[in-house]
Amino acid sequence: MKLIDPIIQSSSELQQIRRDIHAHPELSYEEHRTSEIVAKKLTEWGIPVLRGMSITGVVGIIKNGDGKRAIGLRADMDALPMQEFNTFPHASKHEGKMHACGHDGHTAMLLGAARYLSQHRNFDGTVYLIFQPAEEGGGGAKRMMEDGLFERCPMDAIFGMHNWPGVAVGSFAVTPGPMMASSNEFEVIVKGKGAHAAQPHKGIDPIMIAVQIAQSWQTIITRNKNPIEPAVLSITQIHSGSATNVIPDDATLIGTVRTFNVDALDLIEQRMRDIARYTAAAFDAQIDFHFKRNYPPLINHARETAFAVEVMQSVVGAQNVNSRVEPTMGAEDFAFMLQQKPGCYVFIGNGEGEHRDVGHSFGPCNLHNPTYDFNDDLLPIGATYWVRLAERYLPITAQR
Numbered sequence: 001m002k003l004i005d006p007i008i009q010s011s012s013e014l015q016q017i018r019r020d021i022h023a024h025p026e027l028s029y030e031e032h033r034t035s036e037i038v039a040k041k042l043t044e045w046g047i048p049v050l051r052g053m054s055i056t057g058v059v060g061i062i063k064n065g066d067g068k069r070a071i072g073l074r075a076d077m078d079a080l081p082m083q084e085f086n087t088f089p090h091a092s093k094h095e096g097k098m099h100a101c102g103h104d105g106h107t108a109m110l111l112g113a114a115r116y117l118s119q120h121r122n123f124d125g126t127v128y129l130i131f132q133p134a135e136e137g138g139g140g141a142k143r144m145m146e147d148g149l150f151e152r153c154p155m156d157a158i159f160g161m162h163n164w165p166g167v168a169v170g171s172f173a174v175t176p177g178p179m180m181a182s183s184n185e186f187e188v189i190v191k192g193k194g195a196h197a198a199q200p201h202k203g204i205d206p207i208m209i210a211v212q213i214a215q216s217w218q219t220i221i222t223r224n225k226n227p228i229e230p231a232v233l234s235i236t237q238i239h240s241g242s243a244t245n246v247i248p249d250d251a252t253l254i255g256t257v258r259t260f261n262v263d264a265l266d267l268i269e270q271r272m273r274d275i276a277r278y279t280a281a282a283f284d285a286q287i288d289f290h291f292k293r294n295y296p297p298l299i300n301h302a303r304e305t306a307f308a309v310e311v312m313q314s315v316v317g318a319q320n321v322n323s324r325v326e327p328t329m330g331a332e333d334f335a336f337m338l339q340q341k342p343g344c345y346v347f348i349g350n351g352e353g354e355h356r357d358v359g360h361s362f363g364p365c366n367l368h369n370p371t372y373d374f375n376d377d378l379l380p381i382g383a384t385y386w387v388r389l390a391e392r393y394l395p396i397t398a399q400r
């Protein structure tokens, strides 16, 4: 591995920052303390900051030379509304809140890169260090764009990174094209007519209709969608009724749809609506159909991905970069940014969990698991990747 010496030397400070943020997790759009730490550190290192985009967002700006090109490096800062089971000293001090996705580490890695870039300045152009709130469902990336991110910080490309449990430390994984899925949620209410359970002929049973709709929806995946195109339709909640002897008035179906492609999503939504409507009509019932598109699919741009692969290879060696990783059905709001700017999002290996301190709980070290912890060994690796990415994207040329 070719890590940058001054970054290796700053590792213990980055670890302190990371663990401090881990101990004080803040939920989407409430990242006031974290945002304050980020802005304070950047300012300390002489980096001008823009604050307030997407409420708690922070952007550090490092300009060097007279180059016109600019690159954006993006980290996320928010935690999850879940209880941490670990009891080591840096475990969450906030009941019901936890950095279970490693955004504490993402923030620390980008800070490590920021400090090096501002002190060494081996590039010609502008580096935007983007610390965004509310990745976990809140669409903080989109909101930063709505608040003028790309107008106030015009950049030629943008890059993102997420730690990935199960991939070895010192490895990276990425793929051009679709890498993460679109995430969408639905709520469909079947409105029947309640009755005494012993007199079903006097009512319209919404439960029977809901069950038929639930089963028929799966035929969208197997019979309507092109089998080459991946998609998931999961019904995760069915609610109805309150007694053994009452046919209820209505039944509610709730769940999620994931796709890598917007055309497939359009088809699935339309078919779900038609099947629900006509099945209900066949039984004299009605439906309320709600379908919400949260995050679009994350599509890596080919040229920027090839570039990111070269940089990762220069840091950890070609044998430690998987440039054709299998996509995941998880979602990520960096996808919004990639709809407007060319760029690439990569996974950095977080290992299997052996790194966890004494006091970690017994579950797997997976994302969104109460026993997860970010692996501090990644701090210098991720920070080095960020620095090399910026330096190679904004090279200093011989003639000015």
Ligand SMILES: [Zn+2]
Pocket: 100, 101, 136, 367, 368
């Ligand atoms: Zn997450």
Ligand SMILES: [Zn+2]
Pocket: 101, 102, 103, 135, 162
């Ligand atoms: Zn995450």
